[in-house]
Amino acid sequence: MYRISDEQRRIRLGRRHLLAPSVRTGSVVAVADAVVALHATDAATVYLSVCARMTEPGIGAVDHALYEDVSLVRLLSMRNTLFSMSAEVAPAIDASSARPVAAKERQKLLKHLREDANGLDEQWLADTERQTLSALATRGRATGSELSAAVPALRTKITIFPGTRQETVQGVASRVIRVLAADGRIRRDRPRGSWTSSQFRWTTAAPWPESDPAEARTEVAGRWLRSYGPATEGDLKWWTGWGIRETRAALAAASAEEVLLDSGAFGWAAPGDLAAEPAPEPWAALLPGLDPSAMGWADRDFQLPADHRAALFDRSGNIGPTVWWNGGIVGGWAQRPDGELVWRLLSDIGREGSQLIEAEAARLSAWTGDARVTPRFRTPLERELTG
Template sequence: MALPSIDTAERRARITARLLLRRDEPLAVADDLVALHATDAATVYLSLAARLTDPGVELVDRALYAEVSLVRLLAMRRTLFVVPVDLAPVVDAAASRAIAAKEREKLLVFLDEGGGWDAAWLAAAEQATLAALHRLGPSSGQELGAAVPALRERVTVAAGKPYEAVQTVASRVLRVLAAENRIRRDRPRGSWTSSAYRWVESAPWPEPPVEEARAELVRRWLASYGPGTEDDLKWWTGWPLGAVRKALKTVGAERVTLPDGDPSAGDGYVLPGDNGPTPPAAPRAALLPALDPTAMGWRSRAWYTDPAHAAQLFDRTGNIGPTVWWNGHVVGGWAQPADGSVAWRLLEDVGDEADSAVRAEAERLTAFLGDARVTPRFRTPLERELSA
């Protein structure tokens, strides 16, 4: 029997119907997207704002710092993500726990080579840090360094080489404590665009079995991003191919053909029964930020981003910049010049209706940004040009 087929038009319709929905609350948006890229602090706010019915910085702040319905985790591909709090134990078991263990190993090597400090020294430094945080409340790295002498210790990195540098141990110790969720990132010292977070106390997540967690994460990903290939999932999760295949089998994923996809990528997978057409929806424009989870959802991107535009929209390592979307595919890019406006450019002719819809989204984004100025951490040629 021939496999069901899902073509590019259907895949783009699924993007509009599943990943660009308008929601009233940040948690609902995060549930749709599974995980929001948080390497760049502004990306979280802009990804949510693009999909919120009535976007506002305070609404996102409340979810992150008052309700704590959204939490930051060092997770897939050693990347910082924001995920719904109920999904955090799953992500932790499926990805973060192994990453945290490797981060601790690397930290011990760093301490031994740089200062001759061992695991006992590190354990004492961590306990002193946790005690200081309990005593002080939300604190910056600088404040914790002032309270804990061990955090002020300095290490020479790459001694004798042209890129020799001297570093304090504070940032690395705090990173490992956060990776293990013994502390977590709280409100930044600056505005919502800042990554200079304060730290607060936390506690390790519950520990579901790794294979169960991986299966649940793949189930959630397929529900939002399916169909996807094994290669897409291997890239997105950062797992070995064997782990991806085992999780797909556990959830009973069904194989489909992708006739318009990259022939080298192979067949795709969907959840059981999810191979039918998406109900027609109204056309939708969106201005998504650099590293938005939709734009970074698959390794193979030719079906939603014309390869002819890649040189303008991606940096040299494959990070995507701010993008303009119409009907489930990328049609241009945008940036914020110094005057605070939103400048955008369409890279293909998509008609007057799309032009008007994009213009309306640009006005909506301008209102959300207000006095804030956003420059992506990973800059792309078109973003640089439009922001000049």
């Protein structure tokens, strides 16, 4: 069986994820496609992840892709998480991952409605959705608060988990909007405030055309292997949130080739993607929390020393801002309230590595300007550095 070393996996990451300076790009869409999809739970992450991989980083290019030509779209998809991906990749991710998530979101909301003492049902939800879409079409774009003001039904309160210790009263507006967004009937438009804000306005949208889920999973698996392979079956299962049967079927349909990894585990590579690659030039990167280069695998041992984990992850398993050197995670970084970028190395990488990290920090500071970025998921090292 062909063996692919951890060093080769790190070399592939630097080149395929567009992190080495010689392979950076001027296209936002090319960045998204290089990593299949960008984590978008934290609004700032999309900008930080894209600009780390661009020859000329800047807010304007990402804004244009998200809100002008909409070549970059957001979907609640893998692992019930918000991702941004290119419009070309979106139909496959929609069919393979977003549709099942949307169905579960709708069923969850309907369950809460039926359990409420007001006796709300599926017809009430359909009527409320129709009124919400009509109000949004009239306004063009609106925040959740503005939609609630325009649609009285959105101001309805329901009791969640009645009769239990978790019983609480909540408004339905955010839940109805979440279901409409998951169904692809509305989408996030420009936020109120800067690019770091998550207070989005909403606008109407058309759902993606239906396609065969199995074919879509095959396409997604193939793209993921070309970006993240070689990797294990467990890595793909974790990244997508699919069941084990769907994962194995997708790997087989994508003609994945089995390889041996340095860990002794069996991995999978894209068909014909076995040859060793030359290392790019030495490179460093400052990547944001939840960046795809850190979140592409369940098993990150080839890039992340075990003794770094406690400092770089929160209690839920979310990775914070990271410092990279030649495909490995060697530290973490943060931005202080006064705007200063600070970092701490957890590995000794020598003078050349330290100098390149300083250059990347200067590059990051130059395009972020006066913006202040605080990760939604804060980690021990990030908190310590900002304190």
